[in-house]
Amino acid sequence: MTDEALAVVEAGSHMLLYASPRAMDLLYVASPPDATCRLTDLLNCDDGHLLRFLNDAATVTSPLISRVRRLSDGAALTAKGQRVAGEDGRPLIAVALKADTELSRRFRLLADKITALDLEIEHRKAVESELSRNALARDRTLVAVRHIAEIESGDPASLNHALDVLWRACGCPGAAVIGVEAGQLLLRALNGRLAGSFDMNASLCLPMGLADFWDMPEADRAETLRSALDEVAKTPCDLSDLTVWPLFVGSEAKSCLVLQGPCEFPTEVEILSEAVASLLSRVNVETELRHAQKLQAIGELTGGIAHDFNNILSVILGNAELIIDGIEKDRPEALEMELANAIRDATLRGATLTSRLLSFARKQPLMPQSLSLNTVLRDLDPLLRRALGEIVDIEVVWAGGLWKTRLDQGQFENALLNLAVNARDAMPDGGRLTIETANTRLDTEYAAQHLEVTPGQYVMIAVSDTGTGMTPDVIREAFTPFFTTKGVGQGSGLGLSMVFGFVKQSGGHVKIYSEPGQGTSVKMYFPRDTAASGTGSGEQLASAALRASANGFILLVEDDPHILRYAERTLILLGYEVDTALTGDTAAELLQSRSYDILLTDVILPGSLNGRRLADLAYELWPTIKVLFMSGYTENAIVHNGQLDPEVELISKPFTRDQLARRLQKLRKQ
Numbered sequence: 001m002t003d004e005a006l007a008v009v010e011a012g013s014h015m016l017l018y019a020s021p022r023a024m025d026l027l028y029v030a031s032p033p034d035a036t037c038r039l040t041d042l043l044n045c046d047d048g049h050l051l052r053f054l055n056d057a058a059t060v061t062s063p064l065i066s067r068v069r070r071l072s073d074g075a076a077l078t079a080k081g082q083r084v085a086g087e088d089g090r091p092l093i094a095v096a097l098k099a100d101t102e103l104s105r106r107f108r109l110l111a112d113k114i115t116a117l118d119l120e121i122e123h124r125k126a127v128e129s130e131l132s133r134n135a136l137a138r139d140r141t142l143v144a145v146r147h148i149a150e151i152e153s154g155d156p157a158s159l160n161h162a163l164d165v166l167w168r169a170c171g172c173p174g175a176a177v178i179g180v181e182a183g184q185l186l187l188r189a190l191n192g193r194l195a196g197s198f199d200m201n202a203s204l205c206l207p208m209g210l211a212d213f214w215d216m217p218e219a220d221r222a223e224t225l226r227s228a229l230d231e232v233a234k235t236p237c238d239l240s241d242l243t244v245w246p247l248f249v250g251s252e253a254k255s256c257l258v259l260q261g262p263c264e265f266p267t268e269v270e271i272l273s274e275a276v277a278s279l280l281s282r283v284n285v286e287t288e289l290r291h292a293q294k295l296q297a298i299g300e301l302t303g304g305i306a307h308d309f310n311n312i313l314s315v316i317l318g319n320a321e322l323i324i325d326g327i328e329k330d331r332p333e334a335l336e337m338e339l340a341n342a343i344r345d346a347t348l349r350g351a352t353l354t355s356r357l358l359s360f361a362r363k364q365p366l367m368p369q370s371l372s373l374n375t376v377l378r379d380l381d382p383l384l385r386r387a388l389g390e391i392v393d394i395e396v397v398w399a400g401g402l403w404k405t406r407l408d409q410g411q412f413e414n415a416l417l418n419l420a421v422n423a424r425d426a427m428p429d430g431g432r433l434t435i436e437t438a439n440t441r442l443d444t445e446y447a448a449q450h451l452e453v454t455p456g457q458y459v460m461i462a463v464s465d466t467g468t469g470m471t472p473d474v475i476r477e478a479f480t481p482f483f484t485t486k487g488v489g490q491g492s493g494l495g496l497s498m499v500f501g502f503v504k505q506s507g508g509h510v511k512i513y514s515e516p517g518q519g520t521s522v523k524m525y526f527p528r529d530t531a532a533s534g535t536g537s538g539e540q541l542a543s544a545a546l547r548a549s550a551n552g553f554i555l556l557v558e559d560d561p562h563i564l565r566y567a568e569r570t571l572i573l574l575g576y577e578v579d580t581a582l583t584g585d586t587a588a589e590l591l592q593s594r595s596y597d598i599l600l601t602d603v604i605l606p607g608s609l610n611g612r613r614l615a616d617l618a619y620e621l622w623p624t625i626k627v628l629f630m631s632g633y634t635e636n637a638i639v640h641n642g643q644l645d646p647e648v649e650l651i652s653k654p655f656t657r658d659q660l661a662r663r664l665q666k667l668r669k670q
Contacts, residue, residue, distance in 0.1 A: 004096060007039065011058035011083070011091040014038045026097050028072050039095070043077075044069040057081030057093045075099070141268040144169035148275040159189035162279050166272045167191045172261045177247070177276065178204065178225075179255030186472065187232075194260060197237035201472070203515075204228040214246055214253050225258065245269060247277035255280055310632025311560050313350050314654035318566030320344040321657050325573070351654045367650075368406040368506070370529050373437050373461055374398045380413055384420055384435075391430035392423075399438045405459045405526040407506055415499045419463040419522050422496065426467025426520060434464045442509065442525060453509045457528040464521035470514040478512055499524070552597030552668065553577045557587040557614065558630075559605050563653075567600070570657050574664070584609025588617055595622050598667065603631040603650075626667045630655070 005022040009015065016033040024032070027042045045051050053066040063082040070077060080096040147165045151158050159177055167175045174192030178185060185204040206213055206228055213221060226239045241261055246253035257273045323340040377396055385394055416435075423433050440460045447453040470478065479500040499522070503510040507527050514520035554576045558564040564580055571578045579596070581587035584605040591599075591614075599618045603611040615627045632653035651663050 005098065007095045007097065008084075009039045009054065009093045009095055011054075011093050014040045014054055016042070017092070023097055026070075026077060026099050028070065042071055043079075044071045044074070053079065053081060054093060057095075058083055058091055138268070140169045141271055144272055145275045148272070148279055151279060158279060158283055159276075160191070162276050163189045163191045166257075166269075166276060169272060170259060170269055172259045174260035176258040177255060177280070178258060179247070179280065185228075188255070192260065193237065194258075197233050197235045198229070199232075199234060202232040204232060218244070225256075243269075245273040247273060247280055308632075310351070310653040311563055313347050314632070315560075315562040315566060317344060317347040317351070317654045317656065318563070318570060320347060322566070322569060347654065348656075367408050367410075369409065370404050371407050371409055371412075372402060372404050373412075373459060373526075374402050376409060376412065377416075377435065377437070377461075380416065384417070387417065388420060388424045388433065392427060393430075393432045395432060395434045397434065397436040399436075401439070402437050403439050403457065403459050403528040406529045407526060408502075411502050411506075415502050415524070416461075416463070418496070418499055423463060423465035423467060423520070426465055426469075431466040431519075434462075436462045436464070438462075439528075440525065450509065450511075452504060454507075454527075457530075458508070458525040459528055460523055460525050462521055462523045464519060466519045469516040469518050469520055470512070471516055475512050475514055479510075496522075553579070553595075554598045554600055554664075555579050555581065555587060555590060555596040555618075557581045557584065557599070557601035557605065557611070559583065559602060567660075570660060571600075574657070574661055576664075583607045584611070584614045587614055591618055591621050596625060598664065599625055599627045600664075601627070601629060603629050626670070628663060628667055 004020060005026050006018075006020045007016060007023045007027070008018040010017060015035065016037045016039050019027065019029060019033050024030075027039075029037070029042065039054070040050060043050050049066065050068050053064060053068070057064045061083060063080055065078065065080050068077050068079045069075065078098040080098070082094050084092050084094045086092050144165045148162045151161050151165075155161065163175050163177060172192065174190075174194035176187055176191070176194050176198070177189040179188045180186075185206060187198055187200060187202045187204065190198055190200060204225075206224060213224065216224065221244050222242045225244055226242055229237075229239055239260070243259040243261075245257040245259070247255040247257055255277070257269075257276060259269065320340050320343040324337065324344065327337045327340065377398065381394075381396060388394060420433060420435075427433075438460045439457070441457050442453055442455055444455045447455045478496050480497065500510055503524050503526070509525040511523050511525075512520065513523070554571055556564065556567055556571065556578055557580075558567060559582055561582065564582065568578050568580050576598075579590055581590060584601075585607050587599075587601065588609060596618075599615060601611045601614055605611055605614070609617070611629055611631075615629070618625050618627060627649065629648065629650045630653055631650065649663070649667055651660060655663075
């Protein structure tokens with residue numbers, strides 16, 4: 001009997017008095033029954049069927065069979081009950097249980113399938129809900145990207161418009177765009193709650209550069225940026241949950257997008273950040289293009305008036321010198337002498353002003369030669385120290401193995417002096433000026449972000465000071481002619497303009513890095529001369545004013561009668577024999593009738609023969625003739641790509657008698 005599922009129950013109380021091990025398994029009883037365990041507690045009796053079965057089994061002598069269910073899981077069992085008597089005569093019921101194995105298995109399988117089906121239904125509902133949310137997010141993202149793409153990059157508020165679109169699409173409390181401009185990390189656009197807590201263009205201070213910032217773990221980036229924002233917040237702002245996204249301009253993360261609050265749809269934000277980065281790239285390129293177009297327009301205007309203006313200055317300067325010569329012989333201390341000298345000095349200042357304008361316009365004729373900037377700096381060092389005075393400490397750092405570059409040495413020295421003087425003015429209480437040379441390379445990525453830059457090897461010279469520095473607005477306008485932050489009468493605003501034009505005309509690149517209170521660094525990049533062969537800086541004539549006696553026969557060609565008359569008188573005073581002509585055609589007739597030692601001709605002449613063609617005719621007729629061009633504004637007749645044609649000699653108007661004498665003397669010695 002013990003191998004069967006047998007249980008003994010008290011008839012009246014249904015108390016379980018005994019259960020075999022098999023019965024215990026079927027009833028799910030873990031330990032032998034005690035005086036508190038009833039069979040009705042183990043089997044389902046809700047419908048009264050079990051109670052009727054037990055009552056009937058206690059009153060009849062024949063066995064009864066019934067179907068019962070286990071209370072724990074509802075599994076079906078077959079119960080066979082029969083009345084028996086105990087040792088003390090108490091009525092007992094012997095219940096033999098038998099499990100319906102197949103039926104139970106099916107019930108279990110069905111229950112498992114129902115449970116799995118319920119889970120699948122719940123999963124599908126969750127997936128459908130997520131897909132619906134993702135579809136809405138995708139649609140919002142596509143609409144936002146289209147709106148950002150349609151924003152005009154020329155609009156000064158374009159980044160704010162883009163941030164408005166992104167802010168609405170993401171549903172975050174606040175957003176900001178932070179970018180590098182002129183070496184500073186600035187808040188360039190703000191929205192939502194962040195807009196009320198910060199000022200636009202507020203400068204942030206990170207303990208590292210932006211490149212190192214992106215190398216940090218994401219959590220550290222957010223904490224670092226949070227600390228920087230806290231320092232410039234004008235009102236308390238909750239920055240406990242920030243998400244930082246890089247904005248790539250080319251292959252470099254030059255800016256970042258900051259979202260306040262948790263990011264619900266990171267993929268969509270990443271797509272939107274790329275759209276904002278594209279707009280940022282367009283803004284940078286178009287801003288630089290518009291600035292370049294403005295500078296080009298000013299340059300064209302400058303070139304247009306330079307020729308006539310220099311002709312006028314030539315007449316004034318020449319006649320002032322003739323007056324000085326006449327007065328000097330008879331009354332060297334006369335008032336007329338003082339006035340004539342004042343006119344001469346003012347004319348020379350005007351000539352310098354015009355020269356700087358032409359340099360900015362990239363129309364100043366250059367005479368480049370292969371140079372080592374280290375050598376030029378060593379020669380220029382004493383002059384720099386005298387010009388800047390003792391309150392400025394000058395440090396020059398020469399790079400070893402510096403490449404050569406092709407430059408007009410005189411123009412380069414002027415550019416460097418202009419930068420040094422600007423640095424001195426930015427350090428009124430003294431400071432340190434550092435001039436550094438280096439070999440470097442500008443890659444395609446950098447060239448793509450800067451107009452007129454060709455990728456390749458460059459010689460870099462940096463002029464850095466510890467002065468007051470510049471704001472981004474000042475940096476943007478620094479190269480514009482006549483723009484200056486100095487007081488009235490303290491500067492013409494053409495120093496940096498001349499530097500800009502000279503560097504660009506030399507095929508180079510110039511960049512300003514500055515921050516208010518932190519000083520300024522101006523870096524000039526000049527192309528490497530891969531075929532360096534020049535060794536000298538040109539012959540230097542010792543005499544400042546040469547006088548000639550029967551120095552030769554000169555054919556002077558100038559279309560302006562006033563300049564022609566002044567130049568003729570000057571040449572005669574220098575001891576030359578002179579023939580004159582107002583046009584190229586007249587000069588050609590004179591060349592065919594006799595020979596000359598020197599042809600001194602303006603570049604721009606009326607008629608079919610300009611100065612270049614007239615010179616070609618002179619060489620054809622008289623191969624040994626020397627030619628010196630003069631011009632206040634050189635066109636492409638003798639200048640190409642901003643540089644004089646080989647073997648061309650040019651003197652720029654207006655010129656003094658001493659300058660003309662030196663050039664003629666040098667020409668005759670060649």
